[in-house]
Amino acid sequence: MRERLIRAVLALYPAAMRERYGDEIADLLARSHRPGHDLVDAARAGLTERAGALTWPHLRKAAKTVGMLIVVPVALGSCMVAAITVAVVAVGTISPAAPHGAVIVCQSLAAAPVALLARRWALRLGRSVLVAAPAVVVPAALGATILAMALGPAVVLPGDAVSDVLRSYGSAVAVWATALIGTALTANRVRTRFGARAAGWVAVVGAFVALELATITNVLASTDATHAPRGRALLWFPAAIGGLDDAVTEAAGVLPIMLTLCSVFTLVLTAALARRQATRAAPMPAA
Amino acid sequence: MSGLSELGRFSEPAVLILISLAGGPRHGYAMQDDIEDLAGERPGPGTLYGAIRRLEERGYIEALPETERRKPYRLTDAGRAALTAELERMRAVASTGLRRLAAA
DSSP: OHHHHHHHHHTTSOHHHHHHHHHHHHHHHHTOSSHHHHHHHHHHHHHHHHHHHOOHHHHHHHHHHHHHHHHHHHHHHHHHHHHHHHHHHHHHHHOTTOOHHHHHHHHHHTHHHHHHHHHHHHHHHHHHOOOSSHHHHHHHHHHHHHHHHHHHHHHHSSSSHHHHHIIIIIHHHHHHHHHHHHHHHHHHHHHHHHOHHHHHHHHHHHHHHHHHHHHHHHHHHHSOTTTSOGGGGGGHHHHHHHTOOHHHHHHHTTHHHHHHHHHHHHHHHHHHHHHHHHHHHSOOOOO | OOGGGGGGGGHHHHHHHHHHHHTSOBOHHHHHHHHHHHHSSOOOHHHHHHHHHHHHHTTSEEEOOOBTTBOOEEEOHHHHHHHHHHHHHHHHHHHHHHHHHHHO
């Protein structure tokens, strides 16, 4: 336990300082008679060193990365709206009398090309940016942006729109972000021990669980049991995505699709960054 | 500001480290023990190595080869001069303060 805490505290230091004094600081922390006090002291000093090492290019790079993480949900949401519009117009043109369910299915299918786009952006970003603790930072940043996007229109609406959005979307996004952080961390660990294929399966299963939990949280907070029978809660995510249940689809809104796209983006990006980090950390082959 | 006072919050630990090393080379743990005896308070590892880094960067101390997996540090000539100047400044401040207290 103490070893893990020491590693976490040392991670706060800039790399150069960690390489130069890390072993010595770790030795003192391991032998400390007042570990709590000394861990806090080392963490505080690490943050001071980190702040002192920040330069203008570092700050600009960090701002660019944060900016991109904020832009991604907005861009994915815009692409999704465009794809849904195209799907609805196409269905209306081909078959004006198409049933409502068919329209909803076409809307959901429209998410597929956007998901491919999300994957492509994530792979591209994974080659160019560096994110500290990406398994935590990426889902948290995307979740915060999605919530801000949902709160934006609610602010100007009368009544309790803001508290309604916070109760339903806020809790759902928090559940999604927490579950996805767990998934990304577990996938990273599995990748190290069992390889990329096993990590991929962990990511897919974890993302599905995160989406199920988020949709259940959202629907529980926004619809009563008459419209959304609680016994079918595990079916709410597929029902919302596939338009199979009008009450659930209406209650969940666009959140399941947005979170699905952001899950694809997050897990592909964190995997790409973990691969890059592993490549950088690998020892150079002997000449 | 000049000398050790430019080290900000690390200036006091830096003086104590220099005083500790004035008695001979020491590694981090021995410095902590010595400073605790000297000042009555044990510096934490972060504070200690924050000050060590700054002193090493200014050439006031230098690392010696590792012994028993620990790296000792020693005072350089520049460090000795900086410590002498700082202690003389502190002595002048202290004697002025004491003289004023006695006169009051």
